Amino acid sequence: MTLQDLKLNEFNSTRILHDDLLKQVSAILRGVNVPEEHADITSKILVSASLRGVDTHGVGNAVRYSIAIEKGEYTIPQSIEIISETDTTSLLSCGNGLGFVAAYKGMEMSISKAKDFGVGMATIKDGHHIGMVAYYPMMALTHDMIGLAMTNASPSVRPALGARPRIGTNPIAFAAPAGEQRDFILDMATSTVASGKIGLAKRLGVKIPEGWAVTAEGEPLTEPLGDRGEHWAMNPLGNTREQGSHKGYGLGLVVDILCGVLSGGGYGTQLSAGENMSFMMAIDIAKFRNVDDFKSMMDDMISEMHATPSISSEERVLVAGDPEADIQEDRLKNGVPVENNQYDELRDRASNLGVEIFI
Ligand SMILES: NC(=O)c1ccc[n+]([C@@H]2O[C@H](COP(=O)([O-])OP(=O)(O)OC[C@H]3O[C@@H](n4cnc5c(N)ncnc54)[C@H](O)[C@@H]3O)[C@@H](O)[C@H]2O)c1
Missing domain, CATH: 1.10.1530.10 (Malate/L-lactate/L-sulpholactate dehydrogenase, four-helix barrel)
Structure with a gap:
């Protein structure tokens, strides 16, 4: 483990x-x-x-x-204000209230627009923390839709080649329905880990692995620090130049653009701790092709991944969403x-x- x-x-x-x-x-x-x-x-x-x-x-x-x-x-x-709206888009204000509520409403509106026009998108400003981002694209699954959600946050992650935090952990979550197989649910921070895992290591009193964070001098940091500031930074996904840190960094800014710049709510360094601007999107599969055919192809793809020989004798190949689905099965019961x-x-x-x- x-x-x-x-x-x-x-x-x-x-x-x-x-x-x-x-x-x-x-x-x-x-x-x-x-x-x-x-x-x-x-x-x-x-x-x-x-x-x-x-x-x-x-x-x-x-x-x-x-x-x-x-x-x-x-x-x-809070009152969630529709600042502007078209058949497929909406710009919402969370009203400085609970981010969860505005993100939920934003995804509901996107799903409803996607039912009529194939796609619905909402970008949300004036928001606070929206929690586990996977929840929102998962709302699209029951409508046989693909869901996409993102949120930005105050800086904790350094840009590739940078030595100071300038971007949030800016997660991206994407869900697509399968048929017999479990739905595909990818929910990932664009940093090497979500900052909560550093907090978890701190509570456990254990060191963090090299690669999660650096000091202001760019040296690997293994002490889980509880505070935020210029003295340390989390690494973008990829961590080193050789391992593609520019890609995690780039994805982090994609999130800032769709959530913070498009909504006008602000990008990383313009946000305070606890603020989240968000982007919610739904895509109606039926507007593209037969839904059962889509799900059947999803099943084939997922089965092929699962059948891939593993590099480890102890772990099998998984697909995004598998670990959480296993845990949920146990926790619903026990x-x-x-x-x-x-x-x-x-x-x-x-x-x-x-x-x-x-x-
Ligand atoms: N609201 C916020 O400000 C904020 C900020 C950052 C992160 N978060 C949330 O933190 C949570 C944790 O993020 P994380 O980046 O640490 O996630 P993670 O690294 O635990 O998981 C990322 C994804 O990888 C998948 N996965 C795990 N093992 C796999 C395997 N062996 N094969 C294939 N797929 C596998 C998981 O199903 C998941 O979809 C997420 O829910 C995210 O939305 C929220």
Whole structure:
């Protein structure tokens, strides 16, 4: 097992049924005056991340959001404004509220436009954290559509050849439906890892592998630092020039352009910590070809990947989405492991807000 694969099961954790987590997260958010519909959307996305093993973006964050809301860092209740709209495009303002809600609405609008015109796109400004980005393209799957979503963030990653953070971890998520096989769901930061994994290493008290981050002098950094600043930077995907760091860097700026420049909400260095501008797109497969034929070809492609001889005797070849689907199968059945300290925090927060405790 490498640090890349670390999941919360390795922590002291308590298994909680996902339905109870849904109720608990929603209750905490309603406890800080988030309207019920918005609390339920946010809760669904956070619990989905926990179910899929994306623990860095899961239910443990609910307390942090509720505190930020209480401090006035979010506008609650938010109103999502349509600034401009055509048959296939929309520019939305998240209203400085929960990014989850605006991203969800943006993908809903894109799906509806794609039903009519084949494609729908939304770019969203004035937003906060949207969590596990895969959630939004996965919304398109049930409509037999392809989904694409991206979000930018404040700087933590260096440009290729640079020695200071200037770009966010700017993830890209893409989902396409298969037939018999599992759907293809790629959800990846354009840095070597999402920053949450450095936080996870810090909490575990373990070093990070060389290649994830560098010091301001460009030397490999193996100490997981908790703060942000000019003294260290995460590496773009590829890490070194020889291994293609210019490609991860380029992809990171693609995300900044579609999310931050196209929306006008701002690119990396113009954002504060916790801000996310986003881009949501849906493509209706039926407008191109027969959906069953598409899915059948997806099945063939995925089967061929799975059948590829592995370079390791211990691991088989996977397709994006496989690791999360395996984890979700287990967690739906046996409950979601919640780190004990986060479990206590959720219960304490519910109790302090005077809302019902479900876990
Ligand atoms: N909202 C934000 O600001 C923000 C910023 C950065 C990242 N994130 C989120 O952080 C999460 C983690 O990102 P990450 O880059 O660390 O992801 P990761 O490296 O864990 O996984 C990336 C992708 O690779 C796939 N994968 C894993 N092993 C595979 C294998 N052996 N073969 C084929 N595919 C495989 C996974 O299914 C996944 O789609 C994502 O959900 C992302 O959206 C959010």
